[in-house]
Amino acid sequence: MVRLDRIGKRYGRGPWVLRDVSLAVEPGEVVVLRGGNGAGKSTLLRIAAGVTAPTNGRVSRGASVGYAPERFPTGVKLSARDYLRHLAAVRGVPVRWELTEALGFVGDPDAPMATLSKGNAQKIALAQALHATDLLVLDEPWSGLDAAASAVLGELVTSSRTAVVLTDHHGHDLPGAREVALGAARPGGVVIELDRVGEAFALISALEGVFAAHEVGGGARVEVRAGFSDGVLAEALRLGCSVRSVRS
Numbered sequence: 001m002v003r004l005d006r007i008g009k010r011y012g013r014g015p016w017v018l019r020d021v022s023l024a025v026e027p028g029e030v031v032v033l034r035g036g037n038g039a040g041k042s043t044l045l046r047i048a049a050g051v052t053a054p055t056n057g058r059v060s061r062g063a064s065v066g067y068a069p070e071r072f073p074t075g076v077k078l079s080a081r082d083y084l085r086h087l088a089a090v091r092g093v094p095v096r097w098e099l100t101e102a103l104g105f106v107g108d109p110d111a112p113m114a115t116l117s118k119g120n121a122q123k124i125a126l127a128q129a130l131h132a133t134d135l136l137v138l139d140e141p142w143s144g145l146d147a148a149a150s151a152v153l154g155e156l157v158t159s160s161r162t163a164v165v166l167t168d169h170h171g172h173d174l175p176g177a178r179e180v181a182l183g184a185a186r187p188g189g190v191v192i193e194l195d196r197v198g199e200a201f202a203l204i205s206a207l208e209g210v211f212a213a214h215e216v217g218g219g220a221r222v223e224v225r226a227g228f229s230d231g232v233l234a235e236a237l238r239l240g241c242s243v244r245s246v247r248s
C-alpha cells in the first residue's frame with residue numbers, strides 16, 4: 001500500500017507543483033492519475049515510489065516497491081539478464097523470468113540494456129517493477145509497447161495484489177480502477193467552460209498552461225494555470241469554441 005498525507009512539492013524555489021494532495025492506495029487497488037501536461041503526475045509517482053522527497057507532508061508505504069519511470073535511464077551498461085538478477089537480489093526475491101516472457105521480450109538478454117529497442121527496454125523496466133510485492137508505481141507504462149504486450153500489461157495490472165498507481169495518457173481500459181485528477185485544487189488557477197468544442201478538445205487540452213481538461217457534453221471544462229488563461233481563451237476562440245464561463 002501507499003499513503004500520501006497532505007503532500008506539497010516544489011522544485012527549489014520554483015512554483016508549487018503539488019499542494020495538499022492526499023491519496024491512499026490499498027493492496028489490490030489500481031489508481032490512475034489524470035491531469036494535463038505538467039499537472040504533477042510524474043512528480044507524485046516519484047514521491048509515491050520514494051525516489052523524490054516531498055517538500056511538505058508525509059508518505060508511508062510498504063517495503064517492496066516497484067517503480068518504472070517514464071523514460072528508462074539511458075546508458076545502463078548491464079545486460080537485461082544481469083539487470084533483472086541484480087534488482088531481484090537487492091529485493092531478496094528470485095528472478096521471475098516468466099514476466100519477460102509474458103510481456104513478449106524478444107531482445108538479446110545478454111546485450112547491454114542501452115542497445116535494446118524502446119519497447120524491449122520498456123518490457124525489462126516493467127518486469128523489474130512487477131517483482132514488487134507491496135506497491136507498483138508505473139509512469140506511462142504502455143509507452144512503446146506493442147499490442148500483445150499492452151494487453152498483457154493490462155491484465156498484470158488489474159490482477160496485481162499490490163497497490164498500483166500509474167499514469168496513462170492513452171486511457172487504457174482498466175476495469176475497477178479508480179481515477180484521481182490532479183491539478184483541480186491548484187491555487188491561482190482558472191476554470192474555463194467552453195461550448196462547441198468538438199474535435200478541438202485534443203488541441204485545447206495540450207495547450208501550454210492547461211493542467212486538466214474534461215469533455216462535458218459537446219463542451220469542455222478546462223483548468224488552466226494562472227497566467228495562461230488569456231492564451232488559452234484566445235486559442236479556444238480561434239478554434240471556433242464559444243466561452244460559457246471563466247472563473248478563478
Ligand SMILES: Nc1ncnc2c1ncn2[C@@H]1O[C@H](COP(=O)(O)OP(=O)(O)OP(=O)(O)O)[C@@H](O)[C@H]1O
Pocket residue numbers: 011014017035036037038039040041042043044
Ligand atoms: N526535476 C525537476 N526540476 C524542476 N522542475 C521540475 C522537475 N520535474 C518536474 N518539474 C516541473 O514540475 C511540473 C510537473 O511536472 P511533472 O513531470 O510531474 O508533470 P506531469 O503531470 O507528469 O506531466 P506530463 O503529462 O507532461 O508528463 C512541471 O512544471 C515540470 O516542469
